[in-house]
Amino acid sequence: MKAVVKFTTVALVFTVALILTGCPKKCVQPVKEEPVIVEEPVEKEVEGVPQRVELGLQTIYFDFDRSDIRPGDAQILQKNAENIKRAMAAGSKFTVTIEGHCCPLGTSEYNMALGQRRAEAARSYLVKLGVAADVLNTISYGEERLVTNDPNQYHLNRRCEFKTAGQ
Amino acid sequence: MKYLSWLLPLTLLAQNPDTTPKPAFSADELWLKITLSGTPRKRLSLVIADFLTPRGTKPETMALVTTVQNILTADLRYSMYFTIEEPESGKVYNFSTDPKKPDLKGWATTGAQVLICGDYSARKGTSLLTMRLYDLASSRLIATKNYPWQQNYRWLAHRMADDVIKLLTGEEGISCTRIAFSRALGAGHKELTVVDYDGAGMEQLTSSGGLKLFPDWSPRGERIAYCSYGTQSLNIYCLELATRRVNTISEHKGLNTTPSFSPDGKMIAASLTFEGNSDIYLLDLNGRIIRRLTNHPAIDVSPTWSPNGRELAFVSDRTGTPQIYIINVDGTDLRRLTFSGSYNTSPVWSPKGDLIAFVQRQPDASNQICLTNILGDTYIRLTSQGNNEEPSWSPDGLHIAFASNRTGAWEIWTMDWNGANQRQITRTGGAFSPAWSPRLAR
Numbered sequence: 001m002k003a004v005v006k007f008t009t010v011a012l013v014f015t016v017a018l019i020l021t022g023c024p025k026k027c028v029q030p031v032k033e034e035p036v037i038v039e040e041p042v043e044k045e046v047e048g049v050p051q052r053v054e055l056g057l058q059t060i061y062f063d064f065d066r067s068d069i070r071p072g073d074a075q076i077l078q079k080n081a082e083n084i085k086r087a088m089a090a091g092s093k094f095t096v097t098i099e100g101h102c103c104p105l106g107t108s109e110y111n112m113a114l115g116q117r118r119a120e121a122a123r124s125y126l127v128k129l130g131v132a133a134d135v136l137n138t139i140s141y142g143e144e145r146l147v148t149n150d151p152n153q154y155h156l157n158r159r160c161e162f163k164t165a166g167q
Numbered sequence: 168m169k170y171l172s173w174l175l176p177l178t179l180l181a182q183n184p185d186t187t188p189k190p191a192f193s194a195d196e197l198w199l200k201i202t203l204s205g206t207p208r209k210r211l212s213l214v215i216a217d218f219l220t221p222r223g224t225k226p227e228t229m230a231l232v233t234t235v236q237n238i239l240t241a242d243l244r245y246s247m248y249f250t251i252e253e254p255e256s257g258k259v260y261n262f263s264t265d266p267k268k269p270d271l272k273g274w275a276t277t278g279a280q281v282l283i284c285g286d287y288s289a290r291k292g293t294s295l296l297t298m299r300l301y302d303l304a305s306s307r308l309i310a311t312k313n314y315p316w317q318q319n320y321r322w323l324a325h326r327m328a329d330d331v332i333k334l335l336t337g338e339e340g341i342s343c344t345r346i347a348f349s350r351a352l353g354a355g356h357k358e359l360t361v362v363d364y365d366g367a368g369m370e371q372l373t374s375s376g377g378l379k380l381f382p383d384w385s386p387r388g389e390r391i392a393y394c395s396y397g398t399q400s401l402n403i404y405c406l407e408l409a410t411r412r413v414n415t416i417s418e419h420k421g422l423n424t425t426p427s428f429s430p431d432g433k434m435i436a437a438s439l440t441f442e443g444n445s446d447i448y449l450l451d452l453n454g455r456i457i458r459r460l461t462n463h464p465a466i467d468v469s470p471t472w473s474p475n476g477r478e479l480a481f482v483s484d485r486t487g488t489p490q491i492y493i494i495n496v497d498g499t500d501l502r503r504l505t506f507s508g509s510y511n512t513s514p515v516w517s518p519k520g521d522l523i524a525f526v527q528r529q530p531d532a533s534n535q536i537c538l539t540n541i542l543g544d545t546y547i548r549l550t551s552q553g554n555n556e557e558p559s560w561s562p563d564g565l566h567i568a569f570a571s572n573r574t575g576a577w578e579i580w581t582m583d584w585n586g587a588n589q590r591q592i593t594r595t596g597g598a599f600s601p602a603w604s605p606r607l608a609r
Contacts, residue, residue, distance in 0.1 A: 065484075065489070065510065097399070105528075105532060106510070106512075106528075107512040107513050107526050107534060107556050108381075108556070108557065108599065108600065109381060109424070109425050109468055109469045109482070109513055109557075110466070110468055110469065110482055110489050110512040110513070112380075112401070112422060112424050112425070112468070113422065113424070113438060113440075113445040113466040113467075113468040114466060116421060116422050116440050116444075116445060117444065117445070117466060120440075120443075120444065137399055138421060139396075139399060139401070139421070139422075140401065140422055144355070144357075144378055144380070145355065
């Protein structure tokens with residue numbers, strides 16, 4: 001809830017700033033200089049790169065060599081869908097990139113494809129819950145971005161992360 | 168039975184509890200099934216005389232000439248075609264190799280069939296290394312070959328080795344080959360790197376950051392296809408080695424992955440996901456889609472060409488687990504190749520056409536390199552220590568490069584096709600996805 005409010009504030013300030021300065025599309029205003037949002041940890045903006053937006057979307061996990069959504073993770077997706085829909089209803093402009101990841105127990109080429117299928121599975125699930133398909137992108141990182149190298153924690157690598165970016 | 172020792176790795180037959188039981192077969196039966204294309208069974212015996220340098224040659228040049236002799240010896244030993252006679256430890260062969268009156272009768276007492284001599288000479292500013300081959304049974308000169316001395320003495324030695332192989336066996340050697348791989352330089356950072364097949368001369372090919380994955384050489388060695396991320400997709404690019412220019416091949420939405428050059432170098436097979444899920448496509452070198460080969464909701468990835476370009480093997484999990492399939496290049500006659508084990512991936516078709524190496528997940532959860540004939544009715548496991556993945560054939564089909572973490576770090580290794588002589592090639596850590604080059608001119 002808090003995150004959504006914060007996000008709306010940022011979006012509002014950003015829009016106001018744009019209107020005030022009449023900045024052309026390519027020019028990006030340094031949002032971090034606005035005093036209103038000093039406490040907001042908005043990532044330092046690089047020209048041309050969309051800023052990270054915080055919707056509080058949670059990571060989901062998978063069994064080895066599987067891409068079906070487990071019951072517990074279905075609940076997480078339900079919450080993620082609600083958060084996305086609420087932010088959209090509030091008029092925020094953003095996209096969510098669903099990143100599929102795998103653990104190094106598999107092999108790297110197959111894992112690249114498996115990560116994509118995990119991301120697509122999560123995407124389909126969110127769309128079924130009413131999230132507009134066109135705000136959801138997918139990409140796989142296979143086993144290229146592990147969160148842990150500890151074999152006892154490999155299950156934490158088998159995941160989908162949800163990265164939100166404003167437009 | 169000289170080649171009985173070659174059969175030893177066959178005793179490491181993969182034992183997988185969840186496979187359908189197969190009739191036991193003897194090593195000889197398996198040998199016949201696995202070696203239909205005919206690996207040399209009887210090794211020619213060579214002896215390599217110490218290379219000669221004229222009186223007054225600088226010590227550093229003498230050392231380099233000895234190094235060339237050592238590299239030549241290592242190449243010939245590696246080739247699998249020869250045995251090399253050596254004096255007992257602490258002794259030397261001191262028969263004459265004087266070109267005018269070589270002591271061939273003396274050399275014949277070493278038991279070798281062929282004598283290799285080398286002479287370094289420097290006249291009027293040009294330096295030459297002259298190689299002579301003698302048949303010791305008939306005491307006749309087989310060939311003489313001159314090599315202008317060059318800065319890159321390692322490649323001079325490699326060229327000599329491949330000439331010896333060609334002269335004595337009629338086959339093309341692999342001494343003038345390199346192995347490209349994806350080298351981790353930090354989190355989320357892998358660059359294309361290349362190393363001679365014997366581990367010397369490592370060279371970084373790219374330096375633009377990001378992840379560079381799954382390299383594949385064009386059949387003439389002038390370019391390397393690989394994958395790297397764009398803003399919303401994993402794309403296929405092509406590095407032109409002469410100019411270091413990078414061309415974009417395929418950048419559809421989602422994955423453009425696991426590129427594989429056709430044997431004629433005119434097409435790239437790859438796995439693309441832009442039509443909903445991963446399927447195998449054929450692209451031209453501009454990335455235009457020539458044909459969609461598979462159309463199935465399952466994962467289809469890692470295509471590899473038969474050497475005649477008429478078929479491709481690839482990985483699909485259409486039955487619920489990843490298995491290897493073969494399909495005709497026109498998209499017809501799909502058939503399953505692997506039936507044992509629940510996770511078979513990373514197929515690579517041997518340049519001789521009769522074998523496919525692949526990676527199989529074992530009951531102990533490790534990944535190991537296996538070899539099957541293209542009938543898929545028998546297979547052998549080639550590795551056992553640590554995890555061994557991402558096989559790539561040498562152009563002569565007698566060796567396999569792969570990535571192994573048996574030392575605790577991921578390194579590139581090579582082995583003979585039957586699993587013998589496993590050798591560590593890199594010592595950098597973070598070395599993945601080896602791709603063995605074709606023969607290169609240097």
